[in-house]
Amino acid sequence: MANRLHRFLAGAGGRALVAVPLVGALAIGGYMLAEGDGGEPVPQAAPVNPAGGGAVPAGPSTLRETAPVEAVTPAAAPNELDVWVSRLAGPLDIPAQALAAYASGELKLREERPGCHLTWVTLAGMGKADGDHRDSSADSAVAAGRKLCGKGVDLDNGWWKAVGAYHGGGEAELFRQKALANAQLYATLSLNPELATAPTTRATRFALDQIGLPYVWGGNGPEAGAAGFDCSGLTKAAYDSAGLNLPRTADSQFRALGASAKEPSLGDLVFYGNPATRIHHVGMYVGNGLMVNAPTEGQAIQLHSYRTRGDDYAGAARP
DSSP states (O other): OHHHHHHHHHHTTTOOSOOOOEEOOEEOSSEEBOOOTTOOOOEEOOOSSOTTTTOOOEEOSEEOOOOOOOOOOOOSSOOHHHHHHHHHHHHHTOOHHHHHHHHHHHHHHHHHOGGGOOOHHHHHHHHHHTTTTOOOOHHHHHHHHHHHTOTTOOHHHHHHHHHHHHHOSTTHHHHHHHHHHHHHHHHHHHHOGGGGGSHHHHHHHHHHHTTTSBBOTTOBOGGGTOSSBOHHHHHHHHHHHTTOOOOSSHHHHHHHHTOBSSOOOTTOEEEEEETTTEEEEEEEEEETTEEEEOOSTTBBSEEEESOOTTOOEEEEEOO
């Protein structure tokens, strides 16, 4: 077993971390509607040219298996899994017991259903979405993996559908949005744990926590007495939570930050409109082509692709 662990670590460049970037994309069936009259957010056919930059949501068809960890028998000295957990639990903001459980869940499902390609990142994203990692036992992680991987599911080709089916009911869309958003954050931070305390990461965490709240024109969020946010209200509140003060509107944020055409990174703001006249929309990039977006009235804060054919993307900036 120790030899297998050594090979896993060597296969990841000896970094003793799990790096699972999201790859591939498929079109989501529609926007998530804002909750109304006690109802839950549900998928809805997307308008051809929705307000707010024309972004069309997308989700992963796969979370690639690249986890270089294996559970070993506890010993007097910390084993390599213990070291991995102790190094990443803090930066990921996942309880150590829960992180070890997600790794154990992946390892067990590798043996039982290797064709499913389940990773700890998927389990962690689901665990965050389903109660902030409150159920942190290895047995629960394995049970979740078995349920997700049932009926011959291959997450390389059906991640979005499988995670939605896992939860089911009226909250399925909200659940998988949150699961995907947090899985992407964990994947990024597992590669770069030093980013955990950066303002961009703190702002991103705030924005992810708002997924499912309604778009409210001029809204500054529940703490300011509004049910939700508009696009620039969300980005301003997110960076306020990280200790950085931004102007209030999308246009003024764009002009204050000096956006460019560079490839965005975690926490960067992405802008839409005409730089010469007016920027009308802003979102927050979370990685892998996705942004947290407060799209327009009647829709909830959610993930969208940050680039679509024919959009009026104007560039990205880091506060």
